[in-house]
Amino acid sequence: MPGCKSQEFQSSVAQEWYNRVQMTRITADEVREIAVLARLRLDPAEIERLTHELDGILGYIDTVKGLDAAQVLPMTHAVPFDCPVRPDEVGASLSIAEALQNAPRRHASSFEVPRILPGPGGA
Amino acid sequence: MPAPDLRGAALTELAAGTAAGKWSARDLVETYLERIAQLDKKLGCFLLVDGEGARKTADAIDKRLAAGENVGPLAGVPVGLKDIFVTRGLETTAGSKILKGFIPPYESTASARLAAAGAIRLGKLNMDEFAMGSSNENSAYYPVHNPWNLDRVPGGSSGGSAAAVAASLCAGALGTDTGGSIRQPASFCGIVGIKPTYGRVSRYGVIAFASSLDHPGPFGRTVEDAAALLEVIAGHDPMDSTSIPRPVGRYRAACTAGITGMRIGVPKEYFQAGMDSEVENAVNLALAELGRAGASIVPVSLPHTQYAIATYYLICTAEASSNLARYDGIRFGHRTASAASLEELYAKTRGEGFGAEPKRRIMLGTYVLRAGYYEAYYGKALRARRLIADDFTAAFAQCDVLVTPTSPIPAFKLGERAQDPLQMYLADIYTVAPPLAGVPALSQCCGFTAAGLPIGLQSIGPPLGEEAVFRVAGAYQGRTDWHTRLPRDPS
Numbered sequence: 001m002p003g004c005k006s007q008e009f010q011s012s013v014a015q016e017w018y019n020r021v022q023m024t025r026i027t028a029d030e031v032r033e034i035a036v037l038a039r040l041r042l043d044p045a046e047i048e049r050l051t052h053e054l055d056g057i058l059g060y061i062d063t064v065k066g067l068d069a070a071q072v073l074p075m076t077h078a079v080p081f082d083c084p085v086r087p088d089e090v091g092a093s094l095s096i097a098e099a100l101q102n103a104p105r106r107h108a109s110s111f112e113v114p115r116i117l118p119g120p121g122g123a
Numbered sequence: 124m125p126a127p128d129l130r131g132a133a134l135t136e137l138a139a140g141t142a143a144g145k146w147s148a149r150d151l152v153e154t155y156l157e158r159i160a161q162l163d164k165k166l167g168c169f170l171l172v173d174g175e176g177a178r179k180t181a182d183a184i185d186k187r188l189a190a191g192e193n194v195g196p197l198a199g200v201p202v203g204l205k206d207i208f209v210t211r212g213l214e215t216t217a218g219s220k221i222l223k224g225f226i227p228p229y230e231s232t233a234s235a236r237l238a239a240a241g242a243i244r245l246g247k248l249n250m251d252e253f254a255m256g257s258s259n260e261n262s263a264y265y266p267v268h269n270p271w272n273l274d275r276v277p278g279g280s281s282g283g284s285a286a287a288v289a290a291s292l293c294a295g296a297l298g299t300d301t302g303g304s305i306r307q308p309a310s311f312c313g314i315v316g317i318k319p320t321y322g323r324v325s326r327y328g329v330i331a332f333a334s335s336l337d338h339p340g341p342f343g344r345t346v347e348d349a350a351a352l353l354e355v356i357a358g359h360d361p362m363d364s365t366s367i368p369r370p371v372g373r374y375r376a377a378c379t380a381g382i383t384g385m386r387i388g389v390p391k392e393y394f395q396a397g398m399d400s401e402v403e404n405a406v407n408l409a410l411a412e413l414g415r416a417g418a419s420i421v422p423v424s425l426p427h428t429q430y431a432i433a434t435y436y437l438i439c440t441a442e443a444s445s446n447l448a449r450y451d452g453i454r455f456g457h458r459t460a461s462a463a464s465l466e467e468l469y470a471k472t473r474g475e476g477f478g479a480e481p482k483r484r485i486m487l488g489t490y491v492l493r494a495g496y497y498e499a500y501y502g503k504a505l506r507a508r509r510l511i512a513d514d515f516t517a518a519f520a521q522c523d524v525l526v527t528p529t530s531p532i533p534a535f536k537l538g539e540r541a542q543d544p545l546q547m548y549l550a551d552i553y554t555v556a557p558p559l560a561g562v563p564a565l566s567q568c569c570g571f572t573a574a575g576l577p578i579g580l581q582s583i584g585p586p587l588g589e590e591a592v593f594r595v596a597g598a599y600q601g602r603t604d605w606h607t608r609l610p611r612d613p614s
Contacts, residue, residue, distance in 0.1 A: 031486070038444060038489040039451070039466075040482060041474030050486055056545050057436070057487060064433040064507050065499065074505030075512060077335060077365070078321035078561025079586060084364055098228040104458035111453050114465050 025058045026051060129154055131609050134200050134294040134348040135375075138241070141199035142188065148181035148199030152243055155201045159245065159292050165613035167267045168287035170206050171214055172246040177201065180243045195241030197355060203293040205284045206247040207254055208234045208339070209328040217330045218250040218280075220263045221450050221457045221476030231328025232363070233297055233339050233356040240355040245293050249283030252478045253447065254304055254332045256280045257550055260541050261480040268537070269311060270610035271576055275534035278308030281342070285312040288342045289610060295352050296342045301333050302435050303530075303554025305340045306566035310529035310579020313568040313608065315349040315596070316342045320587050321561035322367040324353075325360035333442035336435075336558045345606050346567060346596040350374035353589065369587065377590040378597030383417035387595065388522030392428035393553055398531045405570035405578040406528045409599060413526065416598045421522045425514040428556060430507045435555035436548055437491055437504035444488025447481060483544060512560040519585040524595045527553055529566040529579030553581060563589045565596050568605040577605075 028051045035042045042050070096109050105112035129137075129151075141148050156174050163169050187194050209215045209227035216222040238244065251261035259267040259282025267282040269275040270290040277286040281298030285308035288296050298305045300318035309316030317340050324339040331337060341352035354375060359368040389410060394403070414420050452458035452472030459475055462468035477485070491500035518525060531552060540547050557564040562583055569580035580599065584592040600606055 026490070030490075034486050034489050034493070036470075037493070038485050039448075039469040039473055040477070040485060041467075041470040042482070043474075046482070050483065053483060053544055054487060054490065057548070058490075060545055060548075061433045061437060061491075061500070064430050064437065064503050067427075067430055067503065067507055067510070069503065069506035069510060072506040072509050074502060075509035076505060078512070078559070079365075079367065081365060086361070094228055099454075101228060102225055102455035104452060104456070113453055114462055114468055116465050 025055050130291045138198045138200050148184040152177045152181040167265045168283045169246045170249050177243050177245050197240040197242040200242045200294050201245045202242045203248045203287050203296040205250050205281050205298045207330045218252040218262045225455050232325035232360045236356050251280035253481050254280040255480045263478050269534045278311035280304040282308050284342050288314050300338045301336045303551050306529050306554050309566040311534040313577030315567045317349050317565040320563045322365045323357050325363040325366050327362035331446040333439035346378050346600050372590045374593050377593035380594045382598040385418045386421050386522040387418045388421050388423035388525045390425045393527040401572045402528050409569040409580050423518045427510045427514050431556040434504045434507040440484045440488035441492050441501050444485045508559050515560045524591050525583040527581045529581040533572050533576035565592050567596050
């Protein structure tokens with residue numbers, strides 16, 4: 001295909017990083033722990049695949065660790081940014097019906113969630 | 124009255140013809156809907172076609188025109204919206220199953236401005252799930268095929284937008300660009316796409332992926348078409364606190380202003396080993412053409428380019444892991460069938476609703492933001508981001524616009540890279556730095572490979588330097604005819 005030269009290049013770059021990953025950067029146990037923090041239910045096959053993929057990606061991302069940037073200020077906005085202020089006035093907003101229209105489960109004028117506190121009618 | 128032959132029609136001509144009564148808005152809409160019905164089964168550009176809504180809008184515009192009203196600069200122009208722009212009353216999914224069935228109760232600023240200018244929304248365009256991808260293969264619904272070769276990807280994440288404009292299924296389209304998602308598909312599909320300065324186009328109503336990097340912008344067949352769309356959607360919006368309160372430039376006029384005396388910088392880091400030889404040749408020929416058009420070519424350096432991909436993927440995944448926390452099965456979108464606790468409801472809903480790429484990025488983002496890793500990864504990336512942005516500031520002290528390839532390769536085959544996420548990320552090498560710096564960047568066609576695949580040329584300007592970018596892109600287009608070539612309709 002056209003572009004084979006660059007593909008070879010990219011493969012070689014990727015391979016170099018995979019090869020450098022002598023020690024494992026992330027373990028399956030860590031992936032399970034991150035999944036809990038991220039509120040993501042993953043099946044065992046996903047855990048296995050993500051462990052392998054994240055390991056490779058983190059290996060590549062380590063390029064940035066070598067950069068000497070201790071004296072550089074972190075950049076959080078692409079353009080100079082002063083948080084604009086405005087008067088705190090009541091304006092138009094969504095009606096309750098509009099706010100609830102996409103809720104998978106609702107009860108009267110509320111979003112419905114599983115019970116989080118014990119009480120009458122079950123735990 | 125019959126609508127004109129839409130293949131290759133310029134958006135600006137369509138608007139002028141409608142306003143002058145040469146054809147009706149309804150004629151235009153019917154002709155595009157007919158093309159979509161005939162061709163989109165092969166291409167997969169649209170996730171939703173709103174024929175009824177488009178006809179209704181067209182009839183209203185025709186009525187206003189008949190009454191002598193000025194309906195705006197995009198009178199009757201049929202456009203498509205990447206399905207990341209929320210549309211009041213019309214399903215919006217961001218290419219994800221987790222938002223299937225979501226009917227937004229409000230409208231994005233960019234799409235509202237298009238409508239106010241007289242444009243007609245044909246439907247919602249396919250995309251990589253939550254704009255995460257470079258091939259459109261991460262759509263949770265179906266992939267998009269490149270109109271120039273159906274076995275190839277259209278690029279991503281705005282692949283549906285780029286392919287639809289290239290195949291003349293709409294006259295123009297909106298997309299978003301976080302690390303190249305407008306420019307790379309524009310390059311792969313042989314059309315024009317511009318990522319404006321960060322804050323130039325409002326993000327209000329654009330489903331968030333990485334908020335400090337998300338840039339809405341237009342696709343057009345020509346630089347004038349992209350300029351006409353950008354003039355309409357750009358400008359300050361109080362609903363987006365990062366929106367820039369500065370007047371919008373005269374982008375269309377800039378397309379024909381010429382480049383005599385302009386200095387075009389060529390960053391050496393964008394011309395190193397790894398570029399496809401046909402891409403390299405085409406870009407070098409384009410630079411020579413720009414020289415003949417009156418610009419001087421200046422070698423420059425962007426020394427931190429080697430850190431751009433790692434920096435980009437650290438920042439975008441960190442922001443994505445935070446932004447995508449809202450999909451929890453409670454207020455909108457998918458909700459798991461049964462869960463005993465709130466915790467389980469979140470985890471099952473998200474595990475079922477997200478596809479592989481959002482899961483990968485949420486996981487990576489959560490990892491790099493974790494206590495103990497934050498400074499080593501995310502903190503380092505924010506510092507690297509400043510060095511990358513400072514590179515652009517230094518380069519623009521020596522030149523007015525930078526010109527580079529858009530992608531090191533032309534469109535690749537569907538499935539070719541889908542199994543290796545790192546391979547996919549590395550192909551973003553020329554597009555990730557401009558969003559990190561927030562500077563405007565445009566892609567246009569500068570040739571074709573021997574196999575008939577388009578090659579993209581990228582022009583990058585300083586902050587709010589869209590007019591300079593359009594001057595260069597317009598001058599190049601004026602001396603070449605690549606933009607007049609059209610893909611054959613799929614049979």
